[in-house]
Amino acid sequence: xxxALVFAIAGLVGFGVHLITARSLSRIVLGFALLGHAAVxxxxxxxxxxxxxxxxxxxxxxxxxxxxxxxLALTAIVISFGLTLFxxxxxxxxHELTGDDLVEDDLEDRAVSALADAxxxxxx
Amino acid sequence: xxxxTLIGLLVALPIAAAGLTLALRKHARQRDIVTLGALGAETxxxxxxxxxxISDGTTAVRLGGWSPDLGIxxxxxxxxxxVLIVAIATILVVEVFALGQxxxxxxxxPELAGPLLLVLTSGVALSMLTGDLFTLFVAFExxxxxxxxxxxxxxxAAQVRSGMSYVVMNLFASALxxxxxxxxxxxxxxxxxxLLAERLPNLDxxxxxxxxxxxxxxxxxxxxAFPLFSWLPDSYPTAPTTxxxxxxxLLTKVGVYVLVRFHTLTDMEALQPVILIVAGATMLVxxxxxxxxxxxxxILSFHIVSQIGYMLMGLGLFSVAGIAGAVIFFVHHIPxxxxxxxxxxxxxxxxxxxxxxxxGGLAVRxxxxxxxxxxxxxxxxxxxxxxxxxxxxxxxxxxxxASSIPIVVVALLVSALTLLSMVKIWMAVFWGSPPGGPAAPxxxxxxxxxxxxxxxxxxxxxxxxxxAGPLWDLxxxxxxxxxxPTEYINEVLGTVTP
Numbered sequence: 001x002x003x004a005l006v007f008a009i010a011g012l013v014g015f016g017v018h019l020i021t022a023r024s025l026s027r028i029v030l031g032f033a034l035l036g037h038a039a040v041x042x043x044x045x046x047x048x049x050x051x052x053x054x055x056x057x058x059x060x061x062x063x064x065x066x067x068x069x070x071x072l073a074l075t076a077i078v079i080s081f082g083l084t085l086f087x088x089x090x091x092x093x094x095h096e097l098t099g100d101d102l103v104e105d106d107l108e109d110r111a112v113s114a115l116a117d118a119x120x121x122x123x124x
Numbered sequence: 125x126x127x128x129t130l131i132g133l134l135v136a137l138p139i140a141a142a143g144l145t146l147a148l149r150k151h152a153r154q155r156d157i158v159t160l161g162a163l164g165a166e167t168x169x170x171x172x173x174x175x176x177x178i179s180d181g182t183t184a185v186r187l188g189g190w191s192p193d194l195g196i197x198x199x200x201x202x203x204x205x206x207v208l209i210v211a212i213a214t215i216l217v218v219e220v221f222a223l224g225q226x227x228x229x230x231x232x233x234p235e236l237a238g239p240l241l242l243v244l245t246s247g248v249a250l251s252m253l254t255g256d257l258f259t260l261f262v263a264f265e266x267x268x269x270x271x272x273x274x275x276x277x278x279x280x281a282a283q284v285r286s287g288m289s290y291v292v293m294n295l296f297a298s299a300l301x302x303x304x305x306x307x308x309x310x311x312x313x314x315x316x317x318x319l320l321a322e323r324l325p326n327l328d329x330x331x332x333x334x335x336x337x338x339x340x341x342x343x344x345x346x347x348x349a350f351p352l353f354s355w356l357p358d359s360y361p362t363a364p365t366t367x368x369x370x371x372x373x374l375l376t377k378v379g380v381y382v383l384v385r386f387h388t389l390t391d392m393e394a395l396q397p398v399i400l401i402v403a404g405a406t407m408l409v410x411x412x413x414x415x416x417x418x419x420x421x422x423i424l425s426f427h428i429v430s431q432i433g434y435m436l437m438g439l440g441l442f443s444v445a446g447i448a449g450a451v452i453f454f455v456h457h458i459p460x461x462x463x464x465x466x467x468x469x470x471x472x473x474x475x476x477x478x479x480x481x482x483x484g485g486l487a488v489r490x491x492x493x494x495x496x497x498x499x500x501x502x503x504x505x506x507x508x509x510x511x512x513x514x515x516x517x518x519x520x521x522x523x524x525x526a527s528s529i530p531i532v533v534v535a536l537l538v539s540a541l542t543l544l545s546m547v548k549i550w551m552a553v554f555w556g557s558p559p560g561g562p563a564a565p566x567x568x569x570x571x572x573x574x575x576x577x578x579x580x581x582x583x584x585x586x587x588x589x590x591x592a593g594p595l596w597d598l599x600x601x602x603x604x605x606x607x608x609p610t611e612y613i614n615e616v617l618g619t620v621t622p
Contacts, residue, residue: 013303020296025288032295039302046310068194069309072258076302079265083295086272090288097281103288109358112416 005045012038025091025101029084036080043073127176127183131198134169134208134249138162142242149235156223159238163216166245170209177205178598182605184255184615192316192616197255199318201612202602204252207381207454211252214373214462215245217581221466222366224573230472232364236277241370244270251378255616257305257315260382264301264346268294271375274367275359282362290359293352297345304338311335317389318616321609324390336392340383340399347379349436350405353429357413360428361421361478365469368421372428373462377454380435384450387439388606399440400531407433407538414545420468420478420553423545424461427504430538431457437531438519445522447603452518452595456511456588460500463581467497470574471553480552487554492575494554499582501550503589505543511589518596 012034019031047069052059054067091101125133141162148155177183177200184199186192200208219241225231247266254260272294276287309315311331312323324332341352348356356376360368387395410430417423435457438450470493472478474486487494503510506517516539523532588595605611 009303016299020292028292032292032299035296035299039299039306042303042306043309046306069306072305072309072315075258075262079262080299083265083269083272083291086269087291087295090276090284090291093276093279094284094288097279097284103285103292112418115418116416 002045005041009038009041009045012041023102025087025094025103028103029087029091032080032087033084036076036084039080040073040076043069043076125172127173127180127200128185130169130173130176131183131185131200131253132187134166134173135198135246135253137169138166138242138246138249142239142246145242146239149239152234155234155238159219159242160216160223162242163212163219163245166249167209167212167216170205170212170249173200174205174209177202182611182615192255192618193314193319196259197316197318197616198250198253199255199612199616200253201605202598203385203451203606206451206598206602207377207458208249208252210455210458211248211374211377212245213584214458214581215241215248215370217459217577217584218366218369218373218462218466220580221369221469221574221577224570224577225366225469225473226570228473230365230469232274232367233277237274237364237366240270240274240277244274244370244374248374248378252381255317257308257317257320257386261298261301261305264378265298267375267378268298271371275363275371278364280362286359286362289355293345293355297342300338300345301342304335304342307338308335316616317386318609318613321389321391321613329394332390333392333394336387336390336395337398339386340395340402343379343383343386344402345379346376347383347432347436348376348406348429349379349402349432350409350429353406353409353432356429357417357422357425360425361419365465365472368425369462369465369469372424372465373458376428376432377435377458380432380439380450381454384435384439384447384606388442388447389609389612393442396440396442399436400528403433403436403440404531404534405433406430406436407534411538411541411545415541415548418480420471420480420483420549421465423480423549424464424468427542427545428461430542431461431504433538434516434519434535437523437535440531441522441526441528442607443522443526444600444603444607445525446519447606448596448599449515449519449522451599451602453515455595455599456503456515456585459581459584459588460503460511463500463578463585464497464504466574466578466581467493467500470496470578473571473574475559480549482559483553484556485554485558489558496575496578496582497554498550500585501546502543503585505546506539507543509589511585511592514589514592514596518599 016031016034019027047066051065052063054064094101145155145158182201187196244267247263251263272291276283345352407430410426414423414426435450435453438446468478475483503512506512520532
């Protein structure tokens with residue numbers, strides 16, 4: 001496995017995680033896309049060295065690239081493509097509702113912690 | 125019908141029915157008949173599968189006749205069929221409840237909820253029956269895609285807000301899952317779990333433990349284990365009642381299920397201390413979070429987290445008794461948790477809110493509802509003679525046998541705190557005086573169906589409690605099979621058993 005591939009995967013995961021921790025959903029979508037690419041690259045890399053297309057009669061099995069991880073990668077690409085679209089739809093709905101696409105705090109959680117603060121203030 | 129066909133049908137039937145109900149979505153009656161019929165048939169199939177597995181043992185199916193290192197293998201052992209029948213029957217009860225809840229403000233949109241519930245059912249069946257890691261990933265995505273849409277399909281502000289953190293968290297876990305699959309394939313040359321059971325133990329210790337930890341994080345996120353649980357109490361309470369009930373009963377449990385499956389098959393006993401610490405922390409954080417809440421659904425959501433800790437405790441003990449305890453905990457927990465959320469929904473239908481401070485005096489107005497809440501609530505806390513007692517007793521007994529005293533102490537403490545928070549709901553909702561303001565339900569639900577469905581669920585938990593003896597024998601058998609997976613491996617690889 002080429003070292004460049006390893007660094008590419010590491011870089012994609014790094015940038016992807018950085019973007020996913022952002023508040024804006026459009027950044028999260030991009031981060032998720034990068035992470036998806038990292039996963040697909042990792043799957044490809046797991047199949048060993050590159051080779052000829054795995055078609056019967058065109059190459060001997062020793063010369064072929066391993067087709068199994070490629071099939072897995074293809075499935076993963078389709079799934080992450082669909083989910084990226086769903087995330088974008090969610091971002092659009094959030095934009096309709098609030099005018100931005102920020103992931104907001106859990107209101108009920110804030111209410112509970114405000115309650116705890118109020119109780120702490122009451123007891124001297 | 126051969127057992128092989130049966131296993132295939134369990135996955136294919138709901139997804140085919142989902143397509144049909146989507147085509148029929150404008151014809152309410154036909155759509156409901158197909159949904160109910162498919163779920164009923166699925167329950168029957170799962171029942172037949174369980175009885176066959178009890179008498180004939182494990183059965184594996186190679187889809188398309190491919191050899192196990194290339195193709196997809198489905199396999200039904202005792203653990204899978206036992207959890208599957210409970211899960212599917214629970215979904216059926218929730219669908220009946222959903223029929224009664226139509227046209228009320230808390231109902232899911234029936235045009236979407238029916239088909240999506242069926243897709244989810246198929247995903248649950250596939251994730252329990254699959255024999256390889258990548259099909260497991262696909263099954264997870266099937267469940268998650270259905271759950272994303274079920275959670276957010278009404279497009280309300282609260283649902284979109286909490287749906288975002290739910291979706292992002294799960295997508296992140298899915299990406300980690302894929303990278304984990306790549307690492308496993310690179311180091312062993314297979315993603316088939318039976319082959320992994322043979323090849324993973326031969327790897328270098330650091331690689332093996334690394335893979336175990338990696339999948340602990342991936343499945344732990346799905347299972348809402350500490351410290352990866354915060355998405356759950358945020359998102360679940362905002363969904364329509366029936367959706368929350370299904371999620372509560374099933375989604376996190378699928379996470380723990382595969383954790384148990386993967387870590388026992390690949391013999392990850394080295395992770396025992398880590399899993400036990402995670403289990404204890406999950407129990408404590410969940411129950412402590414529940415104590416602070418002021419909403420029935422949110423309290424119950426935090427309890428999902430704390431109960432996950434118990435199942436992890438069973439796995440962490442890595443003994444036959446411990447894993448058998450986890451298995452019986454699955455059987456008890458799935459219906460109990462779902463029924464509790466259904467009663468939460470009934471409270472909401474009755475008074476217009478599930479907030480504790482806006483409720484009160486319901487025991488006088490609706491005594492039946494009070495009983496329907498009390499039985500699963502006491503069961504959740506683990507009081508005899510209910511099903512929770514059997515499950516918790518088994519786990520604590522196993523903990524004492526393994527002389528893991530700290531986890532036993534935590535488990536007992538958390539049980540007491542669970543009871544405390546159930547009492548808190550009881551005092552606020554069922555006792556006291558009704559709140560001042562007018563609390564009229566907006567529309568009249570079909571109450572008989574609602575109460576009937578919940579009643580069947582409660583009755584099922586009582587049946588589980590009364591069948592504790594035979595169930596314990598089955599759980600012990602399932603646990604022995606999990607820890608000594610020779611039959612599983614032979615069945616998948618097709619080697620003849622001597």
